[in-house]
Amino acid sequence: MSVVSKPATEARSGINPFTKEPLEFAAKPASKSxxxxxxxxxxxxGGMTENAQPKLRSGDCS
Known part of the structure; x- marks a missing residue:
């Protein structure tokens, strides 16, 4: 498990690709998840090693 920190984002403008209408995206605060x-x-x-290969069932030929 690890903690991922996401920085805050500023408000930005964009364009709706279908209607070509300008949009304003709201700012988001910083968060941690x-x-x-x-x-x-x-x-x-110890369940897996780096060289572990999945076992093929009969009929599976890749």
């Missing part, structure tokens, strides 16, 4: 990585947890637990 938690990012979970189940793959990393599985690797740390």
């Amino acid at each position: 938690v990012k979970a990585s189940p793959i990393k947890a599985a690797k740390d637990a």
Whole structure:
């Protein structure tokens, strides 16, 4: 798990691609969110190695 910090964004203008009408996008405050990585947890637990290959079922030839 890790914390991801997103910086604040300023208000900006844009154009609706369908109607060509000008739009004003509101400013957003800075935020923090938690990012979970189940793959990393599985690797740390020893469930996977770097060279692990998925097993192919019979009939799966790539």
